[in-house]
Amino acid sequence: MTVTLAPARTGAGPGAAHRPPTRGRFNPGKALAWTYLAVIVVVTLFPFYWILRTALSNNYKLDTDPSSPLPVGFTFGAFERALGLATPAQAAAQGGSGASLDIPLYLRNSLVYATTQTAMIVVLSAAAAYAFSRLQWRGRNLVFNILISALMVPGVFTLLPNFVFIKQLGLTNTFAGLILPGGLFQAFTLFFLRQFMLSLSSEIEEAAIIDGAGPLRIFFRIILPMTSAPLATVSLLMFVNAWNDYFWPLLITNSQSVEPLTLALGVFQQSSPQAAPDWAGLMAAALVAALPMLLLFIAFGRRIINSIGFSGLK
Numbered sequence: 001m002t003v004t005l006a007p008a009r010t011g012a013g014p015g016a017a018h019r020p021p022t023r024g025r026f027n028p029g030k031a032l033a034w035t036y037l038a039v040i041v042v043v044t045l046f047p048f049y050w051i052l053r054t055a056l057s058n059n060y061k062l063d064t065d066p067s068s069p070l071p072v073g074f075t076f077g078a079f080e081r082a083l084g085l086a087t088p089a090q091a092a093a094q095g096g097s098g099a100s101l102d103i104p105l106y107l108r109n110s111l112v113y114a115t116t117q118t119a120m121i122v123v124l125s126a127a128a129a130y131a132f133s134r135l136q137w138r139g140r141n142l143v144f145n146i147l148i149s150a151l152m153v154p155g156v157f158t159l160l161p162n163f164v165f166i167k168q169l170g171l172t173n174t175f176a177g178l179i180l181p182g183g184l185f186q187a188f189t190l191f192f193l194r195q196f197m198l199s200l201s202s203e204i205e206e207a208a209i210i211d212g213a214g215p216l217r218i219f220f221r222i223i224l225p226m227t228s229a230p231l232a233t234v235s236l237l238m239f240v241n242a243w244n245d246y247f248w249p250l251l252i253t254n255s256q257s258v259e260p261l262t263l264a265l266g267v268f269q270q271s272s273p274q275a276a277p278d279w280a281g282l283m284a285a286a287l288v289a290a291l292p293m294l295l296l297f298i299a300f301g302r303r304i305i306n307s308i309g310f311s312g313l314k
Contacts, residue, residue, distance in 0.1 A: 055079065055284040062279060078284035103288065106261040110289075113178050113249075113260050114242035120183035121238045122231060129193035130219050134205065144194070150187040156247075163251050173255040182242065189234045196230045197223065236300050240293055261289045 054062070058073030065072050080086040083103055131137075132144045162181040171177030200223070208218050224231070246262045253259055259267075265285050 051283045051287060054280055055287055057280050059278050059280040078278075078280035079288070081278070081281040082285035082288055102256070102264075103261075105256065106259065106264040109258060110243055110260040110262070112175055113245075114239050116175070117179045117183040117242045118235055118239045120179065121186045121189055122235050124184065125186060125189040125193055125234070126224065126227065126231065127219070128190050129197050130215075130223055132190075133194045133197035134200075134202075134218075134223065135215065147185075148187055148191055150185070151191070159247060159251060162248075166252060171252075173253045173258055175258060177252050178249060178258065178260075182245075182248070186238065189238060192234055193227065193230055196227060200226055232300070236296060240296070243293060265289060 053069070053071050055078050056071035056074055056076070058075050058077070061073035077086060077090065080090070128147075132140060158181075166172060166177045166181065169177075171180070204222055204226075205218055208222055213221070243260075244262060245260070246266070249258075249260050249263045250266075253263075256264075265282065
């Protein structure tokens, strides 16, 4: 007697093995997370949209419909006023004060201030980070902890001492007075670069020492090229910080030949003789000032995130 066993039926048909998987069930947690992210994005981007909406409005007509989501009396006149392209009569017709910004001059001042201070911070912090991470000397950790303790001191506490010091040196209304206090030391940059340098392999450095290379040669020929990504990150962060600085330039200078663009925006706001400030012109000038920073973040934002994660800063 022969018994034949039939294969068990799966009930799925002959093509079940190749059938694509069905979509997963609705996940309330994932939906809540995406909703939260969408709200954060909207809250973050809405101020930029409102600035653009105000900049494209007629300053006289803003009060007629202040809650309108679209520009009120659409015009590019605010940008013309901010860039100094409008005549006093044209500016007054659109609710402007007749004042204008010397954008090229203030952009030059901001570039000199931000670029020079950033270069000083990066070079000095990289050298100090190399000394604290790769060189062995007595009291290294103690000195590092003392310097890093500056992270616990709010920046506003150092404004007045720095102002008195710069005034005694006679450096008010100069680029040197603007740059030196912030350019000589930044605790965050020192900590950031030191953390990265601690993670570097010592094999190449030891081989260079065997070949007779000294600390300076190792620093410039080996350590700096290997630290190019974090250096680019801190350069961008320090440049943005200096570009947006307002309180320190406000204390140290009142000369147009030195004033950065952020300080000029405040002067532009206060220059209106009418009862209401030229909000449209001010928003247009603010967009002009913020545009370089937005382009930098669009171009290098991913580099910043990757470098911070690689350096162990969570």
